Amino acid sequence: MRSLQYIQSSLLTASARCLETLSLVSAHSLALAGGIGGCFAGILVLWLLVVRKHKANVTSDRTSESDSLIQDDQTRNDLQRDHTPDAPLCSICAQLDFYQILLDDLPRDKAIPLGSVSSILKKSDQCGFCRLISSVVRRAWLLDKFPHLDLSGIECELFSLDCGCLLEPTPKPKKLCHRLSINAPDRPREIYPAIMAARTSLVLEIQLMEEDAFKFGRPTDLHGRRVNDTVDVGLVKKWLGLCEEGHGDICESVWWMGDNRSLPGFMRIVDVVSMAIVPAPPACRYVALSYIWGGIGAEYWTAKDNFAERSTPGGLNMTNFPDTIIDSIQLVRQLGERYLWIDTLCIIQDDIEDKTIQIHAMDSIYGGSYFTIYAAGGTSARDPLPGLRPRTRPPQQHIEVVQGLHLSVPLPPPIEALNLSAWSTRGWTYQELMLSRRRIYFTGQQVYFECKCDIFCEDVVAESKFLSSSTQPLRYKGAGNYTYLRKPTHTPPGQSVMDYMYAIGPYTRRNLTVESDIVDAITAMTNVLAKGFELGRGDPAKSFQFGMSLTDLEHALVWQHDPRTPRARRSITGEGKSAWPSWA
Incomplete structure (x- = not known):
């Protein structure tokens, strides 16, 4: 009853x-x-x-505040099964009224002192809120790499501000989601180089979970969301739909491809329905995969002796496929897509001519994909996509109940999560990231979606129609890519070489298993530069040699070695490789 x-x-x-x-x-x-x-x-x-x-x-209409509040009623009913008791608090934290702090703006100039970082770290096993602060400080400041750092003189203070808005018109401030911010202005100088290299956030934040938004009369927008053992594929599909339906030509266009979006006639693709390698249908919608080979054997590669068999329906037997590829095929099926491009299956690996042709078309392959799956949670193709199947990712979310409120440390944004991965150290994956329009990252922390307009993730409720005035915590924390650029209407002197430096600089710090791949693994980027800026009349062969810009050779020749990296000349030995000139 x-x-x-x-x-x-x-x-x-x-x-x-x-x-x-x-x-x-x-x-x-x-x-x-x-x-x-x-x-x-x-x-x-x-x-x-x-x-x-x-x-x-x-x-x-997602822009209605009342709609959000009703959805929150449903969310609250679903989530209020958690009966975790309040965490104990230290004498300092016990004096704080967390409800009032989150209800009202508490500006930085009125921040509440919390004591030294060292004392907070020491109290982390006794106080729930100190435990949250310790968690975010350890991650953001990379304290595991600096175990002997002196933190005794660094003081912390607490303030609270709203973290954005997804609605129009903008509601009153008290109706907006607020986050707790930990200010520690005197960070140790020793950690700055490591922080910048790891791309960790300089802002230390703690978020309120969505199940408690109703206590403040707020929608769940931008509150924390629980990350389950497995990813909700329906949520991923929603992200794709929001982009496709709401962003229009912004996320459809590829500036260097122009209006000609047809795929090369030699391109092959995996049909995940018939399980065969087929010629890519003209203008078909397909997904691409970016992953690490990781020295895994060649038993699952497409080669001359198995290509004919794999080209027939049912010819792709997944028995010998590594987990990354098996999971990617399953994901594409679950998302309702049919075609998937995977290099080891779609390129005949023991055919030098076929490999060369395909390598020089990577700008079209990744630039033309509907979206790209990034397997950034492992160290080889043997590793599964974290979270696609049960027990494939350990829980990373840290939640504490403080004064009846569920508080958590936000999981790393995409740029930070990717920098923690082995995937981001590999040379071939660089252009695969830079040239894709929509990206779905599977990391050890959670799954992220990024396009030209928005970023979504599992642990923050940020799904909404894109509004020019909307803001959210992840908006400028994506991995970025080259598709953000627009075709230049006028190229000032030196602009193309500046873009060349922007594209090539980060790449040269990455690693290659086969050092002689150094030019092949960036060919897609140099193709884009040649076509987009019409260098050498748009012909990559006339505008780049050995990865160097011929149209701006006088500038390209003044490259310098990065003093932070080992000084070593890459080997160029290998079949079909010509000798490098001294200037390259």
Whole structure:
């Protein structure tokens, strides 16, 4: 009886607020009604018919604040099963009113002193909030790399500000999600080079989880979200849909490809339905994969002796495929896509001519993909995509209950998570990142989505239609790519060489298993520069040699060795490799 009263009450409340979101409640009600009585089931069915009739006349609009609040009611009902007791607090933290701090803006100039970093670290086993601060400080300051760092003179203070808005018009400040910020202005100078290299955040933040947003009368927008053992593929599909439907030509166009988006006639692709390698259908929508080979054997590669068999339906037998490839095929199927490009399967690996042709088309392959999957959570192709299957990623989220509020340390943003990966150290993966329009990163922390306009992830509720005025904590913390550039209408002197330096500099700090691949692994980038800036009349062969810009050779020749990296000349030995001139 209590369940029925709750259901009826929920239906009445929701219908008064928004009929669209009511479908979530009604579906839940119908599932429960089967186990109650026939009389009550009839009442519920009547309600459902009314709701569905009205719903047909309602247009979905995510910019409504009331819509968000109703969705929060459903979220709260789903998440309030957590009965974790309050964490103990130290004498300093016990005096804080966390509810009031999160309710009101507490500007930096009115920040509350928390004591020294060293004292907070020492109290982390006794105080829940000190434990959260310790967690974010250790990660952001890379304290595991500096175990003997003197932190005794560094003081911390606490303030609170809103962390963005996804709605129009912008609600009142008290209706916006707030985060707790830890200010420690006197960071040790010794850690700065490591922090900059790791791209960790200089802002130390603690977020409120979505199940407690209702306590402040706020929608769940931009609050923390629990990261489960497995990723919700439906959420990933939602990210793709928001981009495709809301960003229009911004995320569809590729500036160096122009209007000609047809795939090269020699391009092959994996059909994940027929499980065969097939010629890429003209203008087909396909997914690309970026991963680390990791020295794994060649038993699963496409070669001359198995190409014919693999070109027939059912010819791709996944028995010998490594986990990264098996999971990527499964993910593409779950997302409702059909075609997937994987280098080891789509390129005949023991055919030098085929490899050369395909390598010189990588700008079209990655630039033309609907999205690219980045397997950035392992060290070889044997590793699974973290979170796609159960027990493939250990929990990374740190949540504490403090004064009845669920607080957590936000997981690293994409740029930081990728910098922690072995994937980001490999040479071939650089252009695969830079040239893709939409990216889905599988990391050891969580799954991220990034396009030209937005960034989404599992641990922050940030899904919304893109608004020019909207802001959110991850907006400028993506990995970035070269597709952000637009075709130049006028190229000032030196612009092309500046872009060349921007593209090539980070690449040269990466590693290659075969050192003689140094030019091949960046050919897609130099192709883009030649085509986009019309260098050598748009012909890469006339504008680049040995990775050096011929049109700006006088500038390219003044490259300098990075003093922070080992001074070693790369080997160029290998089949089909010509000798390097001294100037390259």
